[in-house]
Amino acid sequence: MESEEVLRPSALEAGQVLDGFKLEERTHQGGMAHLWRVSFVDPPAAGATPMTSLPMIMKVPRIKGGEDPATIVGFEVEQMIMPALSGPHVPKFIAKGDFTRQPYIVMEAIQGASLKARFDLAPLPVNEVVETGWKVATALHELHRQHVVHLDVKPSNIMFRATGEAVLIDFGLSRHDQLPDLLEEEFELPMGTGPYMSPEQIQFIRNDPRSDLFALGVMLYHLVTGERPFGAPTSVSGLRQRLFRDAVAPRTLRPDCPPWLQEVILRCLEVKPERRHQTAAQLAFELQNPDQVVLTERAERVAGTSTLNVVKRWFAALGTEATEGLSAGDQTVKSPILLAAVDVTNAEPALLEAVRHTVQRLLQTEPGARLACLAVMKTNRIGMDELVEADGSSKHVNMLVQLKHWARPVVQSLASGHKDGLQAGRVTFHVLEAPDAANAITEYARKNQVDHIVMGARSSGGLRRYLGSVSAQVVSESACSVTVVRAVSSGD
Numbered sequence: 001m002e003s004e005e006v007l008r009p010s011a012l013e014a015g016q017v018l019d020g021f022k023l024e025e026r027t028h029q030g031g032m033a034h035l036w037r038v039s040f041v042d043p044p045a046a047g048a049t050p051m052t053s054l055p056m057i058m059k060v061p062r063i064k065g066g067e068d069p070a071t072i073v074g075f076e077v078e079q080m081i082m083p084a085l086s087g088p089h090v091p092k093f094i095a096k097g098d099f100t101r102q103p104y105i106v107m108e109a110i111q112g113a114s115l116k117a118r119f120d121l122a123p124l125p126v127n128e129v130v131e132t133g134w135k136v137a138t139a140l141h142e143l144h145r146q147h148v149v150h151l152d153v154k155p156s157n158i159m160f161r162a163t164g165e166a167v168l169i170d171f172g173l174s175r176h177d178q179l180p181d182l183l184e185e186e187f188e189l190p191m192g193t194g195p196y197m198s199p200e201q202i203q204f205i206r207n208d209p210r211s212d213l214f215a216l217g218v219m220l221y222h223l224v225t226g227e228r229p230f231g232a233p234t235s236v237s238g239l240r241q242r243l244f245r246d247a248v249a250p251r252t253l254r255p256d257c258p259p260w261l262q263e264v265i266l267r268c269l270e271v272k273p274e275r276r277h278q279t280a281a282q283l284a285f286e287l288q289n290p291d292q293v294v295l296t297e298r299a300e301r302v303a304g305t306s307t308l309n310v311v312k313r314w315f316a317a318l319g320t321e322a323t324e325g326l327s328a329g330d331q332t333v334k335s336p337i338l339l340a341a342v343d344v345t346n347a348e349p350a351l352l353e354a355v356r357h358t359v360q361r362l363l364q365t366e367p368g369a370r371l372a373c374l375a376v377m378k379t380n381r382i383g384m385d386e387l388v389e390a391d392g393s394s395k396h397v398n399m400l401v402q403l404k405h406w407a408r409p410v411v412q413s414l415a416s417g418h419k420d421g422l423q424a425g426r427v428t429f430h431v432l433e434a435p436d437a438a439n440a441i442t443e444y445a446r447k448n449q450v451d452h453i454v455m456g457a458r459s460s461g462g463l464r465r466y467l468g469s470v471s472a473q474v475v476s477e478s479a480c481s482v483t484v485v486r487a488v489s490s491g492d
Contacts, residue, residue, distance in 0.1 A: 012026075012034070012036065012060065014026070017041055018058075018097070018102060018104070019095070019097060019102075020040060020041050020042065021038040021039070021040065021041065021056070021058060021095070021106060022038060022039050022040070022041050023036045023037075023038055023058070024036070024037045024038060024039055025037045027057070030062075031062070032061065032062055032071045032074075032172075033059050033060060033061050033062060033075070034059075034060045034062070035057055035058070035059055035060075036057065036058040036060065037055075037056070037057060037058075037109065038056050038057065038058045038106060039056065054092060054094070054108045054109070055108070055109040055111065056094060056106055056107070056108065056109055057091075057106070057107060057108075057109040058104050058105070058106045059078075059104060059105045059106075059107070060102075060103070060104045061075040061103055061104075063103070069186075070183065070187060070191070071172075073182050073183055073186055073187075074172030074173060074183065075103060075105075075172060076099070076182055077171065077172055077173070077174060077182055077183060078105060078170070078171045078172045078174075079096045079103070079105060080176070080179050080180075081148060081171045081174055081176050081179065082096075082105060082107065082171060083096070084146065084147075084148075084176060084179070085143070085146055085148065085171075086146070087142050087146075088161065088163075088165045088167070089138070089139035089142045089143065089165060089166060089167055089168060090143070090167060090168055090169075091107040091108040091109075091110055091167060091169060092107060092108040093105070093107055093108075094106040094107055094108070110159045110160075110161065110167050110169070111161075111162060112159060112160055112161070112162065113159070114155060114156050114157070114158060114159050114169075115132070115136075115155040115156075115158040115159070115160070115219075116155040116156045118132070118155070118223070119155045119219075119222060119223065122222055122223050122224075122225075122226040123223065123224055123225055123226040123254060124223050124224075126224070126256070126257065126258065126261065128223075129220060129223040129224050129261070130261065130287050130290070132166075132220075132223065133216065133219075133220050133264075133283075133284075133287045134283075134284045134287035134288050135160070135164070135165065135166040136153075136158055136166045136216055136219070137213075137216060137280045137281070137283045137284035137287065138165075138166065138280070138281075138284045138449065139158075139165070139166040139167065139168050140153070140168070140209075140212050140213070140216065140280035141279060141280035141281040141284065141332065141449050143168055143212075143328075144209040144212070144279070144280060144328040144329070144331065144332050145328075145329065145332050146328075146329075147176055147177035147178055147327065147328050147329040148171070148174055148175070148176050148177075148328060149174060149175045149206065149207060149208065149209050149211060149212060149328045150168055150171065150173075150174050150212050150215075151173045151174055151175060151191065151192055151201065151206060151211060151212070152170060152172070152173040152174070152192055152193055152196070152215075153168070153196060153212050153215035153216055153219070154193050154195075154196045154215065154219070155219060156170075157169050157170045173191050173192060175206045175207060175328075177207070177327040177328055177329050177330075181206060183206070184204075184206055189236075190202045190203075190204065190236065190239065191206070194232055194233050194234060194238075194239060195218060195228045195230060195231065195232050195233075196214075196215040196218045196219070197211075197215070197239060198210070198211035198214035198215065198273075199214070199242055199243050199271045199272075200273060200325075202236070202239045202240055202242075202243070205324055205325070207324055207325065207327050207328070208273055208324070208325040208326075208331075209279070209280070209327075209328040209331050209332070210273040210276050210277075210278070210325065210331070211273070212280065213268050213276050213277055213280060213283055214268060214269060214273075214276065216268060216280075216283070217229075217265050217266075217267075217268020217269045217276075218230070218268075218269070220261075220264075220265050220268065221247060221250055221265050221269065224250050224254055224257050224261065224265065225250050225253040225254050225257075226253075226254075227253060229247030229248070229269060230242045230245075230247060242271070243271055244271075246266075246269075247266070247269055249262060249266065249301040249302055250262045250265055250266075251301075251302065252302050258290070259295055259299035259300065260290045260291075260293040260295065260299065261290070262298065262299055262301070263293055263294075263295050263296065263298045263299040264283070264286050264287065264293060266298040266301065267298060268283065273325055274325075278331065278334075278335035278368045279331060279332050279335045279336075279337075281332070281337055281448075281449035281451075282335065282337065282370050284448070284449060285337060285370065285372070285428075285448050285449070288447070288448065289428060289430070289448075292428035292429070292430075334366065334368050335366075335368035335369065335370070336366060336368075336369050336370075336451035336452055337369070337370050337371075337372065337448060337449060337450045337451050337452075338359065338362055338363070338366075338369050338370065338371045338372070338450070338451065338452050338453075338454065339371075339372050339374055339441070339444070339445055339448075339450045339452070339453045339454070340355060340359045340371060340372070340373045340374065340407075340454050340455070341374050341375075341376070341441045341453060341454070341455035341474070342355060342373060342374065342375055342403060342406055342455070342456070343375070343376075343456060343470075344375050344399060344402040344403050344406055345375075345399060345402065347456055347458075348458075348487065350487040351456045351458070351485070351486070351487040352406055352456070353487070354456065354485045354486070354487040355454060355455065355456045355485045356406065356407075356409065356410060358454050358483060358485050359371065359410060359454055360409070360410055360413060362452070362454065363410065363413075363414065363426075369426070370426050370427075370428075371410070371426060371427045371428070372427075372428050372429075372430060372444075372448065372450070373403050373404075373406070373407045373427065373428065373429050373430065374403075374430045374431075374432065374441065374444060375399050375400075375402070375403045375430075375431050375432075376431075376432050376433075376434055376437040376440045376441065377395060377396060377399055377431055377432065377433045377434075378434070378435065378437060379433050379434060379435050380435060396431055396433065399431050400429060400431045403429050403431065404429055407427060407429070410427060411427050414426055414427065430444070432444065437470050438470045438471075438473035438474050438477070439473075439477075441453065441455070441470070441474050441478075442473075442474055442477045442478050445478055445479075445480055446478075446479065450480055451480050451481065452480060452481045452482075452483065453474060453478060453480060453481070453482045453483070454482075454483045454485065455470075455471055455474060455482070455483075455484060455485070456471070456484070456485050456486070456487070457469060457470075457471035457472075457484045457485070457486055458486075471484045
């Protein structure tokens with residue numbers, strides 16, 4: 001029979017050669033797959049790609065009859081998705097084997113332990129929780145930009161490189177916008193890991209990248225409090241409780257949890273995706289800029305959901321179906337982070353007005369966008385800096401006040417028509433102290449996953465062309481889009 005020609009995982013042995021890969025050692029024997037450390041049988045040829053020198057792991061699914069068919073389909077999904085991924089936040093794909101002979105995936109072996117080991121020690125210091133959160137959120141944003149929703153974000157599926165970047169692994173439950181969703185086509189039960197599944201996953205929605213933010217919120221909650229916000233349900237009815245019952249506020253379990261962090265975590269855990277952060281980049285931004293987090297009632301919440309509200313929400317959830325949101329790629333495009341780099345101390349009024357007008361126009365066309373207003377206070381590379389004005393006031397504070405004054409019309413236009421004023425929270429303010437303004441702007445944009453920079457430039461002049469300009473340097477060094485605004489009335 002054809003099935004007898006398939007090499008069963010149990011038959012694989014150390015020293016065996018499979019498609020040019022030598023099995024060195026079995027490093028993991030799991031319920032769904034085995035992991036083998038492998039190496040190339042033949043040494044890399046001269047001039048070979050650096051990938052040939054990577055430490056490698058081979059993932060082989062368990063196929064011996066009676067296995068959960070979702071395991072097999074999930075492995076097919078992973079074989080489809082992994083070759084489409086790139087970047088430091090995923091393992092590098094190397095090769096795969098066909099199901100007609102021996103299915104496997106060979107990928108880069110990430111050195112180090114998964115995040116699961118840290119959960120055994122929770123609750124953890126707040127600063128470690130925050131750092132872990134923004135690193136994972138950054139990794140998720142890069143994944144979403146590649147049109148993939150992970151849908152199984154949990155501690156054991158997150159690792160860290162020696163250089164510090166978070167790495168997402170195990171894409172067996174994932175969904176790619178541009179590839180067939182085999183799991184949705186073949187199964188009619190929610191797919192995921194109970195404690196981390198979002199409400200919309202429970203309602204069979206698999207395309208929303210904000211589902212991954214819900215899972216990250218569950219992990220942040222656990223790291224802060226030492227407890228899971230919704231326990232570990234094993235039934236669909238148990239899973240559905242998160243549709244109508246809120247988690248106990250983190251500060252109830254851990255009083256030293258900062259209000260801003262509770263705000264962020266409970267926003268991640270909102271039932272409706274539109275009430276969460278709209279992109280992982282926006283979540284990473286808040287975790288890296290806690291002073292810019294707009295506090296709502298979530299920050300001070302102590303009591304859980306009242307019995308009356310539970311009953312009301314339970315009835316409301318009956319018969320309702322989640323609606324599909326934007327795909328992963330579209331969601332990141334529709335909810336960008338904009339950066340307005342504003343020279344509030346030196347630019348002429350006409351140029352400042354031109355930059356503001358451009359920013360307002362972009363915010364109107366991108367209702368999900370977030371705006372970071374940035375000014376750079378130039379400091380000396382060598383020697384002492386004068387950090388106070390002649391009247392004794394702080395230069396840094398004065399520049400921040402000027403920046404907020406410049407942005408006031410933007411904030412007012414966003415807040416108008418919104419009684420809760422939360423639209424104003426889409427705008428944040430930052431003053432950086434640096435000797436090189438252009439480098440400070442580009443580095444800030446890189447660190448905070450900025451999608452679009454808007455800045456002003458004075459009209460060209462001979463000396464300016466000779467020396468170069470901040471805007472020209474930002475344009476040449478930034479990885480994102482840059483709009484340079486000029487005003488006819490501005491001089492050299």
